[in-house]
Amino acid sequence: MxxxxxxxxxxxxxxxxxxxxxxxxxxxxxxxxxxxxxxxxxxxxxxxxxxxxxxxxxxxxxxxxxxxxxxxxxxxxxxxxxxxxxxxxxxxxxxxxxxxxxxxxxxxxxxxxxxxxxxxxxxxxxxxxxxxxxxxxxxxxxxxxxxxxxxxxxxxxxxxxxxxxxxxxxxxxxxxxxxxxxxxxxxxxxxxxxxxxxxxxxxxxxxxxxxxxxxxxxxxxxxxPASAFVSGFLGKTNLLHGRLQRGGDGIGVIDIAAHRFRASDDQTCSPGPVKLSLRPEHIRIGKDAEDHACRVSGQIHSRVFLGDRWIYDVNCVLGTLLVYGQSGAAPFEDAETVSMSWDAAKLRIVEAGHA
CATH class of the missing domain: 3.40.50.300 (P-loop containing nucleotide triphosphate hydrolases)
Structure with a gap:
């Protein structure tokens, strides 16, 4: 009790x-x-x-x-x-x-x-x-x-x-x-x-x-986060629209803007349209493409320096992603092409049935 x-x-x-x-x-x-x-x-x-x-x-x-x-x-x-x-x-x-x-x-x-x-x-x-x-x-x-x-x-x-x-x-x-x-x-x-x-x-x-x-x-x-509201209210996030499917091996995959990414193993909702959350600090950003299942390239749209980190808006096929970069690393320039990647577990389904 x-x-x-x-x-x-x-x-x-x-x-x-x-x-x-x-x-x-x-x-x-x-x-x-x-x-x-x-x-x-x-x-x-x-x-x-x-x-x-x-x-x-x-x-x-x-x-x-x-x-x-x-x-x-x-x-x-x-x-x-x-x-x-x-x-x-x-x-x-x-x-x-x-x-x-x-x-x-x-x-x-x-x-x-x-x-x-x-x-x-x-x-x-x-x-x-x-x-x-x-x-x-x-x-x-x-x-x-x-x-x-x-x-x-x-x-x-x-x-x-x-x-x-x-x-x-x-x-x-x-x-x-x-x-x-x-x-x-x-x-x-x-x-x-x-x-x-x-x-x-x-x-x-x-x-x-x-x-x-x-x-x-x-x-x-x-x-x-259990919902899009929680994801958006508790910190910054990127909200994306996609579709959850099951691959031939039974592993979940997520299609977003003609790109396919592996779904986290604990994403248990039924296949169909979904809304997803991807935190900006969970996205790795670099100049060269990484050998990673979840990756996409983009172009720096804008950047802001906050002392402890850089904040980037990056245009890519998924839309404009908010990404955090380390302050100690050399900053990326406006219009520079970059690679972004993340772990499958970090792409979280927060709503089902929303295309």
Whole structure:
């Protein structure tokens, strides 16, 4: 039995489903990210778990007990909002201890818990400062400490890093993962940032239009996307149209624009039209053709240097492919003819029945 279970969870507004029969299980101590674009239902899902919204249908169970029938204040969950929602007239220590006062935790124990969590989030020496005297990253740590100090069974994070600049956001990703692993609190985070979800999560649940598209480890959903949406939303990809067939030896082959490529051994859908995903970093690019079953030549259309890599648009019979090249290698010039190749396992079928 999973620690947290969402079964058939549905929320409608004016008859329109914002969350549509969502089924997700979360294990004890797991860090799960709800990932998707604006309006996909991820924040609505979080609000139903927190009790801020009542489900239209379905149920929520925490540790095998119904949660959706419990009042929000009685659920004992830790919540960190996008805005942090700190009390400006209270010090760091007072902000953190607020929940303990509501719970009527004895003063001595409350003081110990506050001191421990201040050390955990690395805010030692700042207990008497006010929120206005803190940086964005420090305010985020106070909000996290306030959520953790009540020792919640479940921590809910609503876009917790979105208000930070890029460098600080990267630093806080490492800090947030360190803190979560140290405490071991089961955590659900809402985010639209793919790299954030990849860096922090044990599993990612990709949502689209209120439905769950795919749930799995970051590597699984990235390398083996279950749909064209997942492939396109989680990182960059080349979407191609082709046809899956079975060769005379029974091995699957894929025809794309009069070119035939070997299909990965685990491509199990029925023969017919398919939509395929090929990640730009999975394409090898060079001047000479490689002796490889999956290869095609093309011409450099444009290039961009990003420091750690070159990004090429390459025109070929398959269309214009996005390809990443190593920054240390000599760059290819505009209009230069190149060879591209990839492993069969990297050409992933993401939809069947689409020519």
């Amino acid at each position: 999973a620690f947290l279970e969402l079964h058939g969870l549905t929320k409608t507004f004016g008859g329109v489903p914002a969350v549509d029969e969502l089924n997700i299980s979360v294990e004890t101590g797991e860090f799960l990210s709800l990932l998707g674009p604006s309006g996909c239902g991820k924040t609505t899902t979080l609000n139903m778990i927190a009790g801020f919204l009542d489900p239209s249908a379905g149920n929520i169970r925490l540790n095998n007990a119904p949660l959706h029938t419990v009042k929000p204040r009685d659920r004992g969950l830790g919540v960190v909002f996008q805005s942090y929602a700190l009390f400006p007239h209270m010090t760091v220590s007072e902000n953190i201890s607020f929940g303990l006062e509501i719970l009527k935790v004895p003063q001595g124990e409350a003081r110990r818990r506050v001191e421990d969590v201040i050390d955990l989030v690395r805010l030692a020496g700042m207990a008497h400062r006010f929120p206005a005297q803190l940086s964005g990253g420090q305010q985020q740590r106070v909000a996290l400490a306030r959520a953790l100090v009540i020792e919640p069974p479940l921590l809910l994070l609503d876009e917790p890093l979105s208000n930070l600049d890029a460098k600080l956001r990267d630093d806080m990703q490492s800090e947030l993962r360190r803190i979560q692993r140290s405490v071991g609190t089961t955590t659900i985070m809402v985010t639209h940032d793919q790299s954030e979800a990849m860096a922090l999560s044990d599993r990612i649940a990709v949502m689209n239009q209120g439905r769950l598209e795919q749930a799995g480890s970051p590597q699984e959903v990235y390398d083996k």
